[in-house]
Amino acid sequence: MNIASGVRGFARRTLALARAEVLHVVRDRASLVQIIVMPLIQLLVLSNVATFAVKRSPAYFVDFDRSATSRGIARRFAASDLFDIVGQSASPDSANEAMLRGDATIVVTIPHDFERALTRDKSAPIGLDVNAEKGSAAGIVQSYAAQILTDYSAELGQEIVPTRSNVVGGVPWEVPPVPNAGRIDVRLRSWYNQTLDYKHYMVPGILVALVTMIGTLLTAQNIAREKEMGTLEQLNVTPIGKAEFITAKLLPFWVLAMVDLMLGLVAARLVFGVPMRGSLVLLMGSAGLYLIVALAIGLWISTLVETQQQAMFTSFFVIMIYLLMSGLLTPIDSMPHWVQIASLVNPVRHFVSISRAILVKGAGITEIGTHLAILGLFAVTFLTLAIRQYRKRAA
Amino acid sequence: MKALFGLLRKETYHILRDRRTLFVLIFMPIVQVMLFGFSISTDVRDVRMVVIDPTPDATTLEIRDRFAAGGIFRVIGVARNARSLEHLFGTDSAQVALVFEPSFGEHLAAGDPAQLLVITDATEPNTGASRQMYVNAVIQQYESDRGTPPGAVRITPQVRARFNPTRKSTNLFVPGLMAMVLNIIAALMTALSLTREKETGTMEALLVSPLRPWQIIIGKVTPYLGIGFVSVLAVLVVAKVVFQVPMQGSLALLLAEGTLFILVALSFGILISARTSSQRVALLAAMMGTMLPTQMLSGFIFPLESMPRPLQWISIVVPARWFVFIARGIMLKGVGLGYLWRETLVLGAMTLVLLVASARSFKVRLQ
Numbered sequence: 001m002n003i004a005s006g007v008r009g010f011a012r013r014t015l016a017l018a019r020a021e022v023l024h025v026v027r028d029r030a031s032l033v034q035i036i037v038m039p040l041i042q043l044l045v046l047s048n049v050a051t052f053a054v055k056r057s058p059a060y061f062v063d064f065d066r067s068a069t070s071r072g073i074a075r076r077f078a079a080s081d082l083f084d085i086v087g088q089s090a091s092p093d094s095a096n097e098a099m100l101r102g103d104a105t106i107v108v109t110i111p112h113d114f115e116r117a118l119t120r121d122k123s124a125p126i127g128l129d130v131n132a133e134k135g136s137a138a139g140i141v142q143s144y145a146a147q148i149l150t151d152y153s154a155e156l157g158q159e160i161v162p163t164r165s166n167v168v169g170g171v172p173w174e175v176p177p178v179p180n181a182g183r184i185d186v187r188l189r190s191w192y193n194q195t196l197d198y199k200h201y202m203v204p205g206i207l208v209a210l211v212t213m214i215g216t217l218l219t220a221q222n223i224a225r226e227k228e229m230g231t232l233e234q235l236n237v238t239p240i241g242k243a244e245f246i247t248a249k250l251l252p253f254w255v256l257a258m259v260d261l262m263l264g265l266v267a268a269r270l271v272f273g274v275p276m277r278g279s280l281v282l283l284m285g286s287a288g289l290y291l292i293v294a295l296a297i298g299l300w301i302s303t304l305v306e307t308q309q310q311a312m313f314t315s316f317f318v319i320m321i322y323l324l325m326s327g328l329l330t331p332i333d334s335m336p337h338w339v340q341i342a343s344l345v346n347p348v349r350h351f352v353s354i355s356r357a358i359l360v361k362g363a364g365i366t367e368i369g370t371h372l373a374i375l376g377l378f379a380v381t382f383l384t385l386a387i388r389q390y391r392k393r394a395a
Numbered sequence: 396m397k398a399l400f401g402l403l404r405k406e407t408y409h410i411l412r413d414r415r416t417l418f419v420l421i422f423m424p425i426v427q428v429m430l431f432g433f434s435i436s437t438d439v440r441d442v443r444m445v446v447i448d449p450t451p452d453a454t455t456l457e458i459r460d461r462f463a464a465g466g467i468f469r470v471i472g473v474a475r476n477a478r479s480l481e482h483l484f485g486t487d488s489a490q491v492a493l494v495f496e497p498s499f500g501e502h503l504a505a506g507d508p509a510q511l512l513v514i515t516d517a518t519e520p521n522t523g524a525s526r527q528m529y530v531n532a533v534i535q536q537y538e539s540d541r542g543t544p545p546g547a548v549r550i551t552p553q554v555r556a557r558f559n560p561t562r563k564s565t566n567l568f569v570p571g572l573m574a575m576v577l578n579i580i581a582a583l584m585t586a587l588s589l590t591r592e593k594e595t596g597t598m599e600a601l602l603v604s605p606l607r608p609w610q611i612i613i614g615k616v617t618p619y620l621g622i623g624f625v626s627v628l629a630v631l632v633v634a635k636v637v638f639q640v641p642m643q644g645s646l647a648l649l650l651a652e653g654t655l656f657i658l659v660a661l662s663f664g665i666l667i668s669a670r671t672s673s674q675r676v677a678l679l680a681a682m683m684g685t686m687l688p689t690q691m692l693s694g695f696i697f698p699l700e701s702m703p704r705p706l707q708w709i710s711i712v713v714p715a716r717w718f719v720f721i722a723r724g725i726m727l728k729g730v731g732l733g734y735l736w737r738e739t740l741v742l743g744a745m746t747l748v749l750l751v752a753s754a755r756s757f758k759v760r761l762q
Contacts, residue, residue: 057700132558133557201520320427324435334438334522339434366482
């Protein structure tokens, strides 16, 4: 019976402290703002902000050729929905000016005798100056432009074939037998995100950032505040055990973060129409596991600092490293190889992958099993670290 | 004046004594440049590709070889049917699938169109689009090597990437990083150090001293101006040495603009501290007012043009937006004040407005 009463005592003391914690959070306006308003604002604003989507790019045309073909190119650009023509002249200086001012993202330069070279040599150059200051967007802009040019030259090719200039000496120009003349018919298909909507990619990641903030930052700050105000000492002289204290401190934030995640998922679905292809139960289960890691890290930080200010700075620092290296903003595959390996010890990376895999790809437990196992390992490691580091006695 | 120097010395001691915070303040900028330098990149390389080839023959083998040889794709598997595709994409083991139709080679040899299905993981849209482009490029190259069909013409784009020829993303975020670091140091730390005096009750002692209110503020704020300046230099040195970020324009102009931006941030910090009485609230206000907007609405990571209109309008009142534009202009484009005077004026005006606002709400008496 001793064990049973021990368990009951543990539960009673833990719940009493957890209740006090919840009351504290609910009573304090600043905490409530941090827990409910901030995450929702973050989700709503960040989801709109965090986009590398390339919308209509301002294009400037420098046309030295002034031919039907060069005008055709300008028309294709204007009609493509991908470019806005902000200027058109025969002066490279004003194009340069527009780019320096930041008014033009791409300058298309059509050289003299462009049309003539095209009909004579079947090939003619065209200048594309891209403002690479815009980062990854520059590559996309460039490829859009190249695609328009490819399509246009295919169109031109068809126009040019039957004209009289191809008829040599009254004899119809014979098609030489080109071996393997069949064409490859390439069909492109984008899986998981047919509409190429950035929000479908970002929102599942932002949800992760959100629960990480709550889990790590608030826990660290909360315990640091108790230290600062001296109430931690009071708790330390009560009969509460180490494990009870930690459970009671972590439980409310675990629950709050789960509630926030649910709110976030509802918002993601209703406001942004993010697909939810996989099982939500699996997602919440993984989140529960991940949150233990995040909370344990927060707890660990709190054992290392003395003041709230230090707690804030340290957690910010840790969270920033974690978020940047998680593949949340930029794909892990683009990072240097050693960074990719280092990111394996980043719990955020695994949960970001899980969240995207479940929501966007509809992955099941077999697909995310490895990530889950690693998270489980982290949960045990960090919790052990934090509990061992935590001292009931003030130093 | 002597009293002011006394306060300045006391403040400097305060900062130097809190080792942990000082450590963070000095190392944060350096670590941040490193982190961003290594993590923020959207290059497409080492794409994991799986090939579905129901009837392998010389043609499909050659196409497969071209993908394997290109340096961008890594063929992780070849299968006869598409059954395992879902699982491979689900585990992120494959990012592109090349699916040949049955008897692809025969069709091509017979002069019929031969179908090739390219599936890309477009979870991240830009990366998805880039991968498609690279696949297309390989196929087009293959086709043109087989012989150009008669009459076809080619417009060959000659691309120049202006201002950032290597397309290194490091070059893009260093200006934004300076803005962020300065906001943390100048706005956040100033606000905290002033409200801490209020919280601990020592503000009262300062107010009854012979120091005038403006002297108190100058005394509290000047050390942070110094730290801010030092961290800008640190960011620039690391950016230059580790990542070879270019400096096309005038360094002196950049430092002058940086100081102007520090003034904006400091005035904002003073305003926050004049309006709040606890460190917690000051922290929240500084985060909401400076950190988040700087990260999100300055064009530092995410291009402003891609955002919805209302957010673009809000970004007009974010000082970092103007500073990022100025710093990029100087560092990458090498332009001078002739192009940047408008942005500079905006920053100057912001400093003025913030200072006037905080002078008005600074109370000499405590409740």
